[in-house]
Amino acid sequence: MAVKVRIPTPLMKLTDNQAEVTAEGSTISEILNHLESQFNGIKERICEENGSPRRFINVYLNEEDIRFLDGERTAVKDGDEISIIPAIAGGTGAR
Amino acid sequence: MIDFTDEQIERYSRHIILPEVGGQGQQKMLEARVLLLGAGGLGSPAAYYLAAAGIGNLGIIDFDRVDLSNLQRQIIHSTKRIGMLKTESAKKTIQDLNPDVKVTLYNEKLDSKNIMKLIDEYDYIVDGSDNFPTRYLINDACVMTGKTIIHGSIYRFEGQVTVFKPGDGPCYRCLYPEPPPPGMVPNCQEGGVLGVLAGVIGNLQVVEVLKLILGIGKPLIGGLLIYDALNTEFRKLKLRKDVDCPVCGESPTIKELVDYEEFCGLPR
Numbered sequence A: 001m002a003v004k005v006r007i008p009t010p011l012m013k014l015t016d017n018q019a020e021v022t023a024e025g026s027t028i029s030e031i032l033n034h035l036e037s038q039f040n041g042i043k044e045r046i047c048e049e050n051g052s053p054r055r056f057i058n059v060y061l062n063e064e065d066i067r068f069l070d071g072e073r074t075a076v077k078d079g080d081e082i083s084i085i086p087a088i089a090g091g092t093g094a095r
Numbered sequence B: 001m002i003d004f005t006d007e008q009i010e011r012y013s014r015h016i017i018l019p020e021v022g023g024q025g026q027q028k029m030l031e032a033r034v035l036l037l038g039a040g041g042l043g044s045p046a047a048y049y050l051a052a053a054g055i056g057n058l059g060i061i062d063f064d065r066v067d068l069s070n071l072q073r074q075i076i077h078s079t080k081r082i083g084m085l086k087t088e089s090a091k092k093t094i095q096d097l098n099p100d101v102k103v104t105l106y107n108e109k110l111d112s113k114n115i116m117k118l119i120d121e122y123d124y125i126v127d128g129s130d131n132f133p134t135r136y137l138i139n140d141a142c143v144m145t146g147k148t149i150i151h152g153s154i155y156r157f158e159g160q161v162t163v164f165k166p167g168d169g170p171c172y173r174c175l176y177p178e179p180p181p182p183g184m185v186p187n188c189q190e191g192g193v194l195g196v197l198a199g200v201i202g203n204l205q206v207v208e209v210l211k212l213i214l215g216i217g218k219p220l221i222g223g224l225l226i227y228d229a230l231n232t233e234f235r236k237l238k239l240r241k242d243v244d245c246p247v248c249g250e251s252p253t254i255k256e257l258v259d260y261e262e263f264c265g266l267p268r
Helices: A009-015 A028-038 A042-046 B006-011 B022-031 B043-053 B086-097 B115-120 B132-145 B195-214
Strands: A002-006 A020-024 A057-061 A081-086 B033-037 B057-061 B102-106 B124-127 B148-155 B158-164 B223-228 B233-238
Touching (some): A002 A028, A009 A081, A020 A028, A028 A042, A028 A057, A081 B233, B022 B195, B043 B124, B043 B195, B086 B102, B115 B132, B124 B132, B124 B195, B148 B195, B195 B223
Parallel strands (some): B033 B057, B124 B148
Antiparallel strands (some): A002 A020, B158 B223, B223 B233
16 A cells, blocks of 8 residues: 655655655554655654654644544555644744 | 724725625724734734734734844834834834724733733734744633634744634644653744745734634634645645543643743753
8 A cells, every 4th residue: 555645844854855755554553664664763753662653743644633543553545645743833933 | 883984994995895794894803802922923924914904902922122034024023123122013013004903012921920811801812932832831821711822833834724712623732732842843943934934824824813703714723724835735634622632621631821941942
Protein backbone atom coordinates (compact mmCIF):
# COMPACT_ATOMS: atom_id res chain seq x y z
CA MET A 1 0.00 0.00 0.00
CA ALA A 2 1.57 3.29 -1.04
CA VAL A 3 0.39 6.47 0.56
CA LYS A 4 1.38 10.09 0.37
CA VAL A 5 2.82 11.57 3.56
CA ARG A 6 2.83 15.32 4.09
CA ILE A 7 5.90 16.41 5.98
CA PRO A 8 5.56 19.56 8.08
CA THR A 9 8.05 22.35 7.48
CA PRO A 10 9.98 21.76 10.75
CA LEU A 11 10.73 18.14 9.77
CA MET A 12 11.65 18.80 6.15
CA LYS A 13 15.32 18.93 7.13
CA LEU A 14 15.06 15.16 7.52
CA THR A 15 13.41 14.55 4.14
CA ASP A 16 15.87 16.49 1.96
CA ASN A 17 13.41 19.37 1.97
CA GLN A 18 10.61 17.35 0.46
CA ALA A 19 7.17 18.41 1.68
CA GLU A 20 5.57 15.30 0.31
CA VAL A 21 6.99 11.78 0.35
CA THR A 22 5.68 8.30 -0.34
CA ALA A 23 5.66 5.47 2.17
CA GLU A 24 4.34 1.94 2.21
CA GLY A 25 2.48 -0.08 4.79
CA SER A 26 -0.98 -1.22 5.75
CA THR A 27 -1.22 0.65 9.05
CA ILE A 28 -0.06 4.03 10.30
CA SER A 29 2.58 2.27 12.37
CA GLU A 30 4.00 0.47 9.32
CA ILE A 31 3.97 3.72 7.37
CA LEU A 32 5.95 5.45 10.11
CA ASN A 33 8.47 2.61 10.16
CA HIS A 34 8.85 2.76 6.40
CA LEU A 35 9.30 6.50 6.67
CA GLU A 36 12.10 5.93 9.18
CA SER A 37 13.82 3.45 6.86
CA GLN A 38 13.91 6.15 4.18
CA PHE A 39 14.65 9.12 6.41
CA ASN A 40 16.75 8.22 9.37
CA GLY A 41 15.67 9.93 12.60
CA ILE A 42 12.22 11.03 11.52
CA LYS A 43 10.25 8.52 13.59
CA GLU A 44 11.91 9.63 16.80
CA ARG A 45 10.80 13.18 16.07
CA ILE A 46 7.20 12.11 15.56
CA CYS A 47 6.76 9.30 18.08
CA GLU A 48 7.42 8.42 21.68
CA GLU A 49 9.46 5.32 22.37
CA ASN A 50 6.28 3.25 22.53
CA GLY A 51 5.49 4.22 18.93
CA SER A 52 2.53 6.51 19.55
CA PRO A 53 2.76 10.08 18.30
CA ARG A 54 4.19 12.63 20.71
CA ARG A 55 1.63 14.76 22.51
CA PHE A 56 2.55 17.89 20.57
CA ILE A 57 2.31 16.17 17.19
CA ASN A 58 -0.87 14.90 15.58
CA VAL A 59 -1.06 12.44 12.72
CA TYR A 60 -3.99 12.64 10.34
CA LEU A 61 -5.29 10.05 7.93
CA ASN A 62 -6.88 12.13 5.21
CA GLU A 63 -8.81 14.71 7.26
CA GLU A 64 -9.20 12.68 10.44
CA ASP A 65 -6.93 12.65 13.50
CA ILE A 66 -5.77 9.04 14.07
CA ARG A 67 -6.39 9.45 17.82
CA PHE A 68 -10.09 9.33 16.93
CA LEU A 69 -9.59 6.32 14.66
CA ASP A 70 -7.46 3.35 15.80
CA GLY A 71 -4.33 5.30 16.65
CA GLU A 72 -1.14 3.85 15.18
CA ARG A 73 -3.04 0.68 14.31
CA THR A 74 -5.35 2.58 11.96
CA ALA A 75 -5.48 0.81 8.59
CA VAL A 76 -4.49 2.72 5.49
CA LYS A 77 -5.28 2.03 1.87
CA ASP A 78 -3.82 2.98 -1.47
CA GLY A 79 -4.22 6.63 -2.26
CA ASP A 80 -4.69 7.74 1.34
CA GLU A 81 -2.94 10.84 2.49
CA ILE A 82 -1.22 11.15 5.83
CA SER A 83 -0.42 14.52 7.39
CA ILE A 84 1.88 15.13 10.30
CA ILE A 85 0.84 18.28 12.14
CA PRO A 86 3.05 19.56 14.95
CA ALA A 87 2.13 22.40 17.26
CA ILE A 88 3.64 25.60 15.93
CA ALA A 89 3.81 28.85 17.79
CA GLY A 90 4.95 31.39 15.25
CA GLY A 91 2.54 34.27 15.41
CA THR A 92 3.40 37.83 16.07
CA GLY A 93 7.08 37.23 15.55
CA ALA A 94 7.37 39.98 18.09
CA ARG A 95 10.95 39.50 19.08
CA MET B 1 -32.55 50.93 17.00
CA ILE B 2 -30.04 51.71 14.30
CA ASP B 3 -28.92 55.27 14.39
CA PHE B 4 -26.10 55.73 11.91
CA THR B 5 -24.68 59.08 10.98
CA ASP B 6 -24.59 59.98 7.28
CA GLU B 7 -20.87 59.45 7.39
CA GLN B 8 -21.27 55.96 8.83
CA ILE B 9 -23.84 55.03 6.20
CA GLU B 10 -21.33 56.03 3.54
CA ARG B 11 -18.34 54.46 5.26
CA TYR B 12 -20.05 51.10 5.71
CA SER B 13 -22.19 51.20 2.57
CA ARG B 14 -20.44 48.19 0.99
CA HIS B 15 -21.28 46.20 4.08
CA ILE B 16 -24.78 47.52 4.52
CA ILE B 17 -25.80 46.60 0.96
CA LEU B 18 -24.83 42.97 1.59
CA PRO B 19 -28.05 41.21 2.61
CA GLU B 20 -26.05 39.02 5.02
CA VAL B 21 -24.79 42.11 6.83
CA GLY B 22 -27.19 44.98 6.39
CA GLY B 23 -27.66 47.79 8.88
CA GLN B 24 -28.23 45.34 11.70
CA GLY B 25 -25.05 43.44 10.99
CA GLN B 26 -23.08 46.67 10.85
CA GLN B 27 -24.62 47.65 14.15
CA LYS B 28 -23.49 44.32 15.64
CA MET B 29 -19.97 45.02 14.45
CA LEU B 30 -19.99 48.50 15.95
CA GLU B 31 -21.07 47.01 19.26
CA ALA B 32 -18.63 44.07 19.15
CA ARG B 33 -15.74 43.71 21.56
CA VAL B 34 -12.64 42.02 20.19
CA LEU B 35 -9.31 41.56 21.94
CA LEU B 36 -6.08 41.14 19.99
CA LEU B 37 -3.21 39.31 21.61
CA GLY B 38 -0.30 41.08 20.07
CA ALA B 39 0.07 43.82 17.48
CA GLY B 40 2.69 41.89 15.58
CA GLY B 41 2.60 39.73 12.46
CA LEU B 42 -0.93 38.40 12.75
CA GLY B 43 -2.25 41.18 14.97
CA SER B 44 -1.25 43.95 12.56
CA PRO B 45 -3.39 42.99 9.57
CA ALA B 46 -6.10 41.68 11.89
CA ALA B 47 -6.35 44.95 13.82
CA TYR B 48 -6.26 46.96 10.59
CA TYR B 49 -9.13 45.11 8.91
CA LEU B 50 -11.17 44.76 12.10
CA ALA B 51 -10.93 48.53 12.42
CA ALA B 52 -11.87 49.07 8.80
CA ALA B 53 -14.89 46.81 9.25
CA GLY B 54 -16.07 49.02 12.09
CA ILE B 55 -15.54 46.74 15.05
CA GLY B 56 -16.48 49.23 17.72
CA ASN B 57 -14.29 48.07 20.59
CA LEU B 58 -10.81 46.78 20.01
CA GLY B 59 -8.42 45.86 22.79
CA ILE B 60 -4.75 45.33 22.02
CA ILE B 61 -2.27 43.64 24.34
CA ASP B 62 1.42 44.03 23.58
CA PHE B 63 4.38 45.18 25.63
CA ASP B 64 6.84 45.34 22.76
CA ARG B 65 8.15 48.27 20.76
CA VAL B 66 8.28 48.66 16.98
CA ASP B 67 11.53 47.39 15.52
CA LEU B 68 12.84 47.79 11.97
CA SER B 69 12.81 44.02 11.50
CA ASN B 70 9.06 43.95 12.21
CA LEU B 71 8.11 46.09 9.23
CA GLN B 72 8.51 43.32 6.66
CA ARG B 73 5.09 42.07 7.85
CA GLN B 74 3.70 44.21 10.67
CA ILE B 75 1.94 46.69 8.43
CA ILE B 76 0.06 48.59 11.09
CA HIS B 77 3.35 50.20 12.16
CA SER B 78 5.68 52.38 10.14
CA THR B 79 9.31 53.35 9.75
CA LYS B 80 8.65 56.64 11.53
CA ARG B 81 7.39 54.75 14.57
CA ILE B 82 10.41 52.59 15.26
CA GLY B 83 10.90 52.52 19.02
CA MET B 84 7.29 53.41 19.78
CA LEU B 85 5.15 51.00 21.80
CA LYS B 86 3.35 48.71 19.35
CA THR B 87 0.05 49.35 21.06
CA GLU B 88 0.43 53.14 20.64
CA SER B 89 1.52 52.78 17.04
CA ALA B 90 -1.41 50.48 16.24
CA LYS B 91 -3.85 52.88 17.88
CA LYS B 92 -2.62 55.79 15.75
CA THR B 93 -3.08 53.82 12.54
CA ILE B 94 -6.52 52.61 13.57
CA GLN B 95 -7.72 56.06 14.55
CA ASP B 96 -6.52 57.51 11.25
CA LEU B 97 -8.43 54.79 9.45
CA ASN B 98 -11.66 54.74 11.43
CA PRO B 99 -12.55 57.07 14.30
CA ASP B 100 -15.57 54.90 15.13
CA VAL B 101 -13.30 52.36 16.77
CA LYS B 102 -12.66 52.69 20.48
CA VAL B 103 -9.19 51.30 21.08
CA THR B 104 -8.06 50.17 24.52
CA LEU B 105 -4.39 49.44 25.04
CA TYR B 106 -2.74 47.07 27.47
CA ASN B 107 1.03 47.39 27.59
CA GLU B 108 1.35 44.25 29.61
CA LYS B 109 2.63 40.76 29.41
CA LEU B 110 -0.14 38.22 29.85
CA ASP B 111 0.05 35.97 32.85
CA SER B 112 -2.23 33.96 35.07
CA LYS B 113 -2.77 36.98 37.30
CA ASN B 114 -3.97 39.53 34.75
CA ILE B 115 -5.58 37.41 32.02
CA MET B 116 -9.03 36.99 33.51
CA LYS B 117 -9.44 40.70 34.03
CA LEU B 118 -8.19 41.46 30.52
CA ILE B 119 -10.45 39.07 28.66
CA ASP B 120 -13.49 39.92 30.76
CA GLU B 121 -14.30 42.99 28.65
CA TYR B 122 -14.28 41.10 25.34
CA ASP B 123 -16.29 38.47 23.47
CA TYR B 124 -13.76 37.32 20.91
CA ILE B 125 -10.05 36.80 21.39
CA VAL B 126 -7.78 36.92 18.33
CA ASP B 127 -4.75 34.85 19.22
CA GLY B 128 -1.67 35.88 17.35
CA SER B 129 0.71 34.92 20.12
CA ASP B 130 4.13 33.61 19.22
CA ASN B 131 4.84 31.37 22.19
CA PHE B 132 3.38 28.34 23.88
CA PRO B 133 2.98 29.67 27.44
CA THR B 134 0.65 32.41 26.17
CA ARG B 135 -1.18 30.04 23.87
CA TYR B 136 -1.98 27.61 26.69
CA LEU B 137 -2.80 30.35 29.14
CA ILE B 138 -5.29 31.98 26.79
CA ASN B 139 -6.78 28.62 25.89
CA ASP B 140 -7.41 27.63 29.48
CA ALA B 141 -8.73 31.06 30.46
CA CYS B 142 -11.14 31.06 27.50
CA VAL B 143 -12.38 27.53 28.26
CA MET B 144 -13.02 28.63 31.85
CA THR B 145 -14.88 31.77 30.82
CA GLY B 146 -16.55 30.52 27.63
CA LYS B 147 -14.84 33.03 25.32
CA THR B 148 -14.15 32.20 21.69
CA ILE B 149 -10.57 32.16 20.40
CA ILE B 150 -9.74 32.80 16.79
CA HIS B 151 -6.40 31.10 16.49
CA GLY B 152 -3.70 31.65 13.90
CA SER B 153 -0.11 30.61 13.52
CA ILE B 154 2.50 30.98 10.83
CA TYR B 155 5.83 29.40 10.08
CA ARG B 156 7.97 30.00 7.01
CA PHE B 157 5.55 29.41 4.12
CA GLU B 158 2.77 27.75 6.05
CA GLY B 159 -0.08 28.98 8.18
CA GLN B 160 -2.92 27.58 10.23
CA VAL B 161 -6.25 28.97 11.34
CA THR B 162 -8.99 27.61 13.54
CA VAL B 163 -11.72 28.72 15.93
CA PHE B 164 -11.98 27.37 19.45
CA LYS B 165 -15.45 27.92 20.80
CA PRO B 166 -15.94 26.38 24.24
CA GLY B 167 -18.93 24.07 24.30
CA ASP B 168 -19.27 23.92 20.51
CA GLY B 169 -15.94 22.40 19.60
CA PRO B 170 -12.49 21.39 20.76
CA CYS B 171 -9.95 23.57 22.52
CA TYR B 172 -6.21 23.83 21.92
CA ARG B 173 -5.52 21.18 24.56
CA CYS B 174 -7.82 18.73 22.75
CA LEU B 175 -5.27 18.98 19.93
CA TYR B 176 -2.11 19.22 21.96
CA PRO B 177 -2.68 18.41 25.65
CA GLU B 178 0.50 20.07 26.85
CA PRO B 179 3.23 22.33 25.52
CA PRO B 180 6.18 20.69 23.82
CA PRO B 181 9.48 20.59 25.66
CA PRO B 182 11.94 23.36 24.75
CA GLY B 183 13.74 22.82 21.47
CA MET B 184 11.34 20.18 20.14
CA VAL B 185 9.34 22.46 17.91
CA PRO B 186 10.17 25.77 16.33
CA ASN B 187 8.77 28.96 17.73
CA CYS B 188 9.43 32.67 17.72
CA GLN B 189 11.44 33.97 14.85
CA GLU B 190 13.35 30.77 14.19
CA GLY B 191 13.33 29.94 10.54
CA GLY B 192 11.73 33.16 9.38
CA VAL B 193 8.42 33.73 7.69
CA LEU B 194 7.29 35.09 4.36
CA GLY B 195 5.92 38.43 5.53
CA VAL B 196 2.71 38.36 3.52
CA LEU B 197 1.77 35.06 5.13
CA ALA B 198 1.02 37.06 8.27
CA GLY B 199 -1.45 39.08 6.18
CA VAL B 200 -3.12 36.00 4.71
CA ILE B 201 -3.53 34.22 8.05
CA GLY B 202 -4.28 37.33 10.14
CA ASN B 203 -7.02 38.25 7.68
CA LEU B 204 -8.47 34.75 7.63
CA GLN B 205 -8.77 35.19 11.39
CA VAL B 206 -10.65 38.44 10.77
CA VAL B 207 -13.04 36.72 8.36
CA GLU B 208 -13.88 34.22 11.11
CA VAL B 209 -14.38 36.97 13.71
CA LEU B 210 -16.77 38.83 11.44
CA LYS B 211 -18.75 35.67 10.63
CA LEU B 212 -19.08 34.91 14.33
CA ILE B 213 -20.21 38.45 15.15
CA LEU B 214 -22.69 38.49 12.28
CA GLY B 215 -23.84 34.92 12.88
CA ILE B 216 -23.47 34.05 9.20
CA GLY B 217 -21.93 31.15 7.31
CA LYS B 218 -20.15 28.27 8.93
CA PRO B 219 -17.41 29.29 11.33
CA LEU B 220 -14.19 27.29 11.39
CA ILE B 221 -15.09 25.50 14.63
CA GLY B 222 -13.75 21.93 14.65
CA GLY B 223 -11.71 22.52 11.52
CA LEU B 224 -8.06 23.36 11.03
CA LEU B 225 -7.36 25.28 7.86
CA ILE B 226 -3.83 24.88 6.62
CA TYR B 227 -2.42 27.18 3.96
CA ASP B 228 0.61 26.01 2.06
CA ALA B 229 1.89 29.06 0.23
CA LEU B 230 4.58 27.30 -1.80
CA ASN B 231 2.15 24.83 -3.34
CA THR B 232 -0.82 27.23 -3.34
CA GLU B 233 -2.95 24.80 -1.38
CA PHE B 234 -5.58 25.08 1.31
CA ARG B 235 -6.43 21.95 3.28
CA LYS B 236 -8.96 21.48 6.03
CA LEU B 237 -8.51 18.86 8.72
CA LYS B 238 -11.07 17.87 11.33
CA LEU B 239 -10.46 18.80 14.93
CA ARG B 240 -12.39 16.83 17.47
CA LYS B 241 -13.21 17.45 21.07
CA ASP B 242 -11.22 15.06 23.26
CA VAL B 243 -13.32 13.63 26.09
CA ASP B 244 -10.05 13.17 28.00
CA CYS B 245 -8.96 16.78 27.43
CA PRO B 246 -7.29 18.02 30.63
CA VAL B 247 -9.18 21.32 30.55
CA CYS B 248 -12.45 20.91 28.60
CA GLY B 249 -12.93 17.12 28.85
CA GLU B 250 -15.33 15.17 31.02
CA SER B 251 -13.13 15.14 34.09
CA PRO B 252 -10.74 18.05 33.77
CA THR B 253 -7.51 17.94 35.72
CA ILE B 254 -6.56 21.55 35.03
CA LYS B 255 -8.79 23.81 37.06
CA GLU B 256 -6.42 26.67 37.61
CA LEU B 257 -4.36 28.70 35.19
CA VAL B 258 -0.81 27.54 34.61
CA ASP B 259 2.15 29.83 33.92
CA TYR B 260 4.45 27.70 31.81
CA GLU B 261 8.04 28.77 31.72
CA GLU B 262 8.80 30.72 28.62
CA PHE B 263 11.61 29.05 26.75
CA CYS B 264 11.60 31.16 23.64
CA GLY B 265 14.96 32.78 23.12
CA LEU B 266 16.77 30.82 25.80
CA PRO B 267 20.09 29.37 24.73
CA ARG B 268 20.02 25.68 24.02
